[in-house]
Amino acid sequence: MAQGTRKAGGGLARPVQPSEDLAQICGNDPLPRSQVVSKVWDHIRKNNLQNPQNKREIVADDKLKKVFGGKDRVSMFEMNKHLSNHLK
Numbered sequence: 001m002a003q004g005t006r007k008a009g010g011g012l013a014r015p016v017q018p019s020e021d022l023a024q025i026c027g028n029d030p031l032p033r034s035q036v037v038s039k040v041w042d043h044i045r046k047n048n049l050q051n052p053q054n055k056r057e058i059v060a061d062d063k064l065k066k067v068f069g070g071k072d073r074v075s076m077f078e079m080n081k082h083l084s085n086h087l088k
Helices: 020-026 033-046 062-067 076-084
Strands: 054-059 073-075
Touching (some): 020 033, 073 076
């Protein structure tokens, strides 16, 4: 393949299947990882789940706690690691 003609569809654009717990937030249909993260952020903003003193910290509600392995609070960076565990 010539340089610059790489096929799209790998990595972030490839649809992934959310787990049952994650599907409660982003739906049950396969989505690109970027859309899953976007929907999780929509949920965080809609429910005001960012720590006001530290915006990088997410305070889990009942739905997110299942995705975050039972943790009450995770950092933005830790969140992506937890999301990976719920994507097939």
